[in-house]
Amino acid sequence: MSPLLYSLKQGFEALKSIRNHISEANLPADFPRAELPPLSEEAKAELLQLLAPLEAYRIEKLETKLSRKKWAKRLGWLLCLPALAFDLISLASNHDPTILSLIVLAGILMWVQLPEMQYKRHYKYKILPVLLKKLGDYRYSPDSCVNLDSVADFELMPRFSKQQSEDHIRGKVEDISFEFCELTLKSRGSKSDKIQFKGGVVIMTMPFSFESHTVVSQDYGTLGNTMAGIKKPRVKLESVTFEATFEVYSHDQHYARYLLSTAVMERLVELEQLFRKTARGSGLSIEFKANKVLIMASYFGNLFDTVDINLPTHDMSKIPQLQQELVLITGIIKQLKLDYLAAQNLATQQTLERIKTLAG
Secondary structure, eight states: OOHHHHHHHHHHHHHHHHHHHHHGGGSOOOSOOOOOOOOOHHHHHHHHHHHTTHHHHHHHHHHHHHHHHHHHHHHHHHHHHHHHHHHHHHHHTTSOOOOHHHHHHHHHHHHHHHHHHHHHHHHHHHHHHHHHHHHSSEEEESSOOOOGGGGTTOTTSOOOSEEEEEEEEEEEETTEEEEEEEEEEEEOOSSSOEEEEEEEEEEEEOSSOOSSOEEEEEOOHHHHHHHTTOOSOEEOOSOHHHHHHEEEEESOHHHHHHHSOHHHHHHHHHHHHHHHHHSOEEEEEEEEETTEEEEEEEESSOTTOOOOTTSOTTOOTTHHHHHHHHHHHHHHHHHHHHHHHHHHHHHHHHHHHHHHHHHO
16 A cells, blocks of 8 residues: 555544544444453452552652653753754754754653553553453463464555564464454655554454455545455445444455344444544454454554553553453454354255255
């Protein structure tokens, strides 16, 4: 995807996100909302045991941050004013404009925020592995990445030359493996690197192959959908809520409608709304090809940096966000397998009926 098309696509995603925020309350409710299973008391007790020692660390980092904030307010101008004067002198002298004042200001802000960033990272590394084990057969790695080579030829995967990843989660739901990570893909530009994708990526490996190549992308309107460059025929679905958010493309209309059953559409809509609310998401796209499912959720925030340094560590109000995300992803996996098994069972019954008819 060219830089111009990517920029336009990001613009459409931002407009779509704004429109969704405005019209969310008025969306037709043709899907029931799934209930979130609560954490067991045993899991809560183990998490609280881990959280207790972190309280002293949280207080230490909070005090450091507040102290730095005071010093930044008192003495920051001593650094910013000379830098600003240097920028103005360079501008008045017809030299190339400088941004020294902005660099100094950014450095001060980073210095103030560093203790909070350290606390969030420490909290995440301590809590996520334990929480994931309690939720299911999942493993956590802070800096690993999903297997991008397995989806390199997918239409949704942009061209890139650099990648940055964190918060890699992998596991199995029954006999279906999946992995997730937060990912930034960049390509080299003439002056600087250009971001081609930023958000979360989920790759599922099914024990069967899909009969048709199907792509589900955000609905960007007539112009935006044309510029997205998907060349497959559009598939019209009956769900008003799903159609208000997504566009479906496939060469096999019948199979695409079977693949996107009511239950699968329900979970995809909920997953898109979850990313949008918790991580300032701007769009969710899905691709079904061979035995893989690729989900790419564009968002600007960080899904797992939800802890608040101002709240005691025993406050677990943010943990359900991660739990809900995993429940929705595993729900999609289970539903795809159930639909496949149902189709296999139906095909077997039809074959047996034909055999009986021929034998009779």
